[in-house]
Amino acid sequence: MRRTALFDTHSRLGAAFTDFAGWSMPLRYGSDLAEHHTVRDGAGLFDLSHMGRIRVSGDPAFLDWALVGRMSAVKVGRAKYTMLCHTNGGVLDDLVVYRLAEREFMVVANAANAAVVRAMLGEHSNGYDVRVDEQPGVLIAVQGPMSLDVLGTGADLPYYGIRPDRLDGREVLLARTGYTGEDGFEIYCSAGDAPAIWEWAAARGARPCGLACRDTLRLEAGMPLYGHELSVRSTPFHAGLGRVVALDKPDFVGAAALRSVAAAGPxxxxxxxxxxxxxxxxxxxxxxxxxxxxxxxxxxxxxxxxxxxxxxxxxxxxxxxxxxxxxxxxxxxxxxxxxxxxxxxxxxx
Amino acid sequence: MIPENLRYSRDHEWLTEGSPATVGVTAFAADALGDVVFVELPEPGTLVKAGDPCGEIESTKSVSEVYAPADGEITEVNVTLSDEPGLINTDPYGAGWLFKLRVTGDPELLDAAGYTALVS
CATH class of the missing domain: 2.40.30.110 (Aminomethyltransferase beta-barrel domains)
Known part of the structure; x- marks a missing residue:
């Protein structure tokens, strides 16, 4: 079982662990209901390091081809929710893609699909001037209405924005994204800095929260979970998410199948x-x-x-x-x- | 942590000595369930056989059946659980009890040492 850089931190906190896509992840630290309510009225702290992070460097036209959204239109410092589809239109994963620079993107994939996403991006990159690499590091989320107070920075960061920042003197990428239906931030940092950033955020009032409450939070917020609302057997249109498909792009992986579903209706x-x-x-x-x-x-x-x-x-x-x-x-x-x-x-x- | 004075089923339920026996779920089971949000219990007067499903415990994530730990008749249920199902988590061996069972026959149960071995 794979462990994140925060495993020892979670153990010390008495977390109950669960196997999630081959990772040993905190399910809850105490009461999952209390953790849920904390995110709705305070601030919760999550270790999401199991999620796949893939760095795509090079021609932005590549992601327009490989993914269903128009990623070349995303401004530097902003993110977009999108999907990777099979040529038959089935969803292989839903993704958040951050544009870090003109020719630098970070693709965040579900843990269970990370290997598939990386392989498919590699396959689709034939003929494009791009590199597709795994990006190491840790992902910590601070979610809830008190998130800004915990972090003490980020008030001017728009929803779905990302920028380099410093937390407790440590360099991070700070994004205003999440999966809970609340205001909140996702923090991309090095494995070495992760335990200190976790302790710092906890000391400033963020409560450690496990994956159990993450699921009830996202369900209330109507957000799909791959393997439940999304699968390779159905298209984004079936999930009511046809808006993420840029049908007016000239061509992209899955275009023919998706155009046909869009025309006929799911x-x-x-x-x-x-x-x-x-x-x-x-x-x-x-x-x-x-x-x-x-x-x-x-x-x-x-x-x-x-x-x-x-x-x-x-x-x-x-x-x-x-x-x-x-x-x-x-x-x-x-x-x-x-x-x-x-x-x-x-x-x- | 596992009370010495109780008897245990392999389905992670505890019973007091004597009859009617008070029945509940163990702290081990309650921890594994997560926060309990709903409990359905049998009607008093229901006759059950050991191993019969006779109720449900729902947590936010899952549903688990409650099994009769012995043959007998349900004599009383813990009505407080309909408003406060979380008592199963906070006080599994006390206020979180499930029902009382007039035990008939000689049920196959574990003592505290046997149950400790089962869950370790």
Whole structure:
């Protein structure tokens, strides 16, 4: 099992660990609900070093070809949410791509897909003047409304902006990105500096948080998780994320398949569901309409913030409209569900 | 950490001596579940066989079945858990108890040393 540079820090804090894509990662330090609420009303501290980081140096036209978004249009110091698709249009991973300089990009991939993303970028780079390299280091996130107070810098950094900065005297890349639905920052630093930066942020009020609450936070925020809402068997359009596909680009990997789905419309769509009671729909549970199977739950939990169950499900496109009455088979019991617009939770600004 | 005076099932439940026995989940199981957010328990009067699923414990991440640790009749359930399911995490051997069971027959259970060996 791979360990991050912060493994000993987590052990000292008494973390419960979980195997995540071959990495031993903190699942929770104490109460996952308390960690969830901290991110909603304070500041949480996450080790995300398992995520893949790939440095792409060279011709920006390469990423326009390899990814579905128009990455050459991203300004230096800004980031864009995008996807890597198969030629058949299926999603291989969702990514955040930061433009660090005119010809320098950092691609951040899901841990489970990092090797695939790196291999596919390498393959697609044939004929382009680019280098694709693994980028070492650590990724720490500070998320929540008190994040700015913790860091003491970054107020002028726009959402989805990135810049070099110093934290506790140490050089970092500071990005205003995250996966929780709150204001927050992601800090790219060296493995050597990571323990000190972690301790510094914790001492300034950020509470260590594990992957358990990261999942409920992103679910409330309606953000997709690869392997649940996204997979190679469906396109960005199926996940309601067709906006990330720049169909007007001349050509790119997956263009023909994606144009055809965009024109015909996907047969199924991602929908937000809310249910009564406290038993949550879970991934894999059947979704029904008037007794007929119309879809499957991709993620679900009792929302810690809202106090009722929320779920995302891939359902027949015509039934994905907010207000539609559906049902979920929760371990043999049919529970009424209503389609609602995503996200379930939106922070006050 | 594992109370000496209780008996244990291989499904990580504890029982008090005597009958009706109070039944709960062990701290080991509660820690593995994470924060419990919902508990469904059998109706008092339900007859159960050892190993029967007779309820559910949901945490934010997962759902686990509650198994009857012995043959018998459910005589009482912990109604406080419907409002405060987190008691299973904070006080698994006390206020987080699940139900009381009038035990019939001679159940196969572990003592504290046997359960310690099971989870170590």
């Amino acid at each position: 047969e199924t769509l991602l929908a937000g569901l809310v249910t009564e009671g406290r038993r949550a729909p879970r991934a894999g549970y059947r979704v029904l309409h008037e007794g007929t199977d119309v879809g499957v739950v991709t993620s679900g939990a009792l929302s810690p913030t809202l106090g009722h169950p929320v779920a995302m499900a891939q359902v027949t496109a015509a039934l994905a409209e907010p207000g539609t009455k559906l049902a979920v088979d929760i371990r043999g019991t049919r529970v009424d569900a209503e389609v609602v617009a995503l996200p379930f939770y939106r922070r006050a600004r």
